[in-house]
Amino acid sequence: MDHNLDATDRRILMVLQRQGRISNAELSERVNLSPSACHRRVQRLEEEGFIADYVALLNARKLGRTTTVYVEIKLASQADEVLDAFEGAVLKVPEVLECHLMAGAADYLLKVVAEDTEDFARLHRAKLANLPGVAQIQSSFSLKCVQSTTALPV
Incomplete structure (x- = not known):
């Protein structure tokens, strides 16, 4: 585990992994931070490479790849x-x-x-x-x- 991550960073990462399209306002509520502080943390996590990318996960079955x-x-x-x-x-x-x-x-x-x-x-x-x-x-x-x-x- 990286020791540069505190408990709030970990909560942010957990939420974003499961809900990548969550708004900053909703994310800030979920992790108990102000929207501006939350936004700064997410930017830092992106810049430091903890967040590699944002993607849409497709349903293989719906696309015929069963x-x-x-x-x-x-x-x-x-x-x-x-x-x-x-x-x-x-x-x-x-x-x-x-x-x-x-x-x-x-x-x-x-x-x-x-x-x-x-x-x-x-x-x-x-x-x-x-x-x-x-x-x-x-x-x-x-x-x-x-x-x-x-x-x-x-």
Whole structure:
């Protein structure tokens, strides 16, 4: 935990994580500050990088992306140029929501969304299998999302 954050900063961050569109007036009431003091704190939290961005979280089901797949990828080599080429190419695949360089059996773990299993098969064949350096792919389909949040503990 960062010791530059006091209890009020933490309350502000907790509220904003769950209600990013809250007005400054309402936020100031919720955290028991004057609107001007609250605004100054939010600006400071943004400037110091505690607040990285503001986004709208979309409903994947409403957009027809009902299938979530976790894809483990092993590369043919661990050379920097292979890793760089893979990372650069995977950034261009919009269905990949997350890409993590891993320690362990797989080199990368991807979180991928698709319309259904047929759509994922197309994506697998056309895009994932053709990423630079890919030697092996293992896919696991999510059957049910038990917990999903973007809120970090503060």
